[in-house]
Amino acid sequence: MYSFMGGGLFCAIVGNILLVVSTATDYWMQYRLSGSFAHQGLWRYCMSGKCYMQTDSIGKYIYTISYWNATRAFMILSAMSCFAGIIAGILSFAHFSAFERFNRSFAAGIMFFVSTLFVLLAMAIYTGVTVNFLGKRFGDWRFSWSYILGWVALLMTFFAGIFYMCAYRMHECRRVAGPR
Numbered sequence: 518m519y520s521f522m523g524g525g526l527f528c529a530i531v532g533n534i535l536l537v538v539s540t541a542t543d544y545w546m547q548y549r550l551s552g553s554f555a556h557q558g559l560w561r562y563c564m565s566g567k568c569y570m571q572t573d574s575i576g577k578y579i580y581t582i583s584y585w586n587a588t589r590a591f592m593i594l595s596a597m598s599c600f601a602g603i604i605a606g607i608l609s610f611a612h613f614s615a616f617e618r619f620n621r622s623f624a625a626g627i628m629f630f631v632s633t634l635f636v637l638l639a640m641a642i643y644t645g646v647t648v649n650f651l652g653k654r655f656g657d658w659r660f661s662w663s664y665i666l667g668w669v670a671l672l673m674t675f676f677a678g679i680f681y682m683c684a685y686r687m688h689e690c691r692r693v694a695g696p697r
Contacts (some may be wrong), residue, residue, distance in 0.1 A: 519610070521687065522622060526606045527682030529599060529629055532673030536596040536636065539666035540589070542544055543568065548658035558663055559589050559643075584646040591639035592667070595632045602628030606681060626681035631676045640667050666674060 543558030555564040561571050571585055602625045609621035643664070651658070 519684075521680045521684035522606065522609060525625070525677045525684065526603065527630070528673045528680060529603050529606060529625075529677035532629075532632070532670045532677060533596060533599040533603060535564075535666045535670035535673060536592065536599060538631075539663050539670060540592040540596065542666075543654045544661040544662040544663040545643065545667075546651065546658060546664065547661045548655035550655065556661060559585065559592065584642055588639045588640060588643045591642070595635035595639065595670075595674070598628050598635060599632040600679075602632060602674075602677070602681075606677075609681075609684075620685060622681050623685040624683060625680045626678045629674050629678035633671055633678060636667060636674065640664075640671065643667075 540559060543561055543563055544556050547554060547556045549555070550564060553565050557563070557571070559571070561568050563569070567597045575635065605621050605625035605628055609625055647660070
């Protein structure tokens with residue numbers, strides 16, 4: 518049980534670090550604009566060595582105005598739920614008699630799955646708008662390392678949830694079987 522919880526905690530901490538780095542950095546997409554390379558993230562875009570805040574005036578279509586905010590919000594919610602899962606995961610190592618009916622490893626697993634759902638929604642929104650709108654606007658473009666870190670964070674939070682659910686199942690099987 519403790520090995521699953523330790524593996525889950527490791528995956529969760531790495532996943533949370535990746536979520537924060539992915540959300541904060543400006544390399545979600547790289548493209549060539551007017552002969553020079555440019556890159557953009559969720560918060561700003563950079564061209565010719567100068568960076569500018571991301572504005573809502575990306576295009577005339579209404580869905581391009583809100584996709585930045587939706588992606589940002591889901592990434593922030595994902596990092597927050599992953600952090601809450603880490604706290605629950607750390608507390609699951611302690612055995613307090615006041616919390617007999619509340620299984621902290623189950624709660625941590627659920628929080629990691631919620632984090633996975635949020636980051637999946639953020640990545641799906643960003644991918645859909647980028648491929649359908651921004652990719653057509655910029656001819657020579659590609660996803661960059663911040664974007665890839667978001668997908669790796671999705672895998673890490675998912676496996677953290679799997680590990681904590683396995684720990685919960687092992688604890689429940691031992692509890693039902695009783696002491697030997």
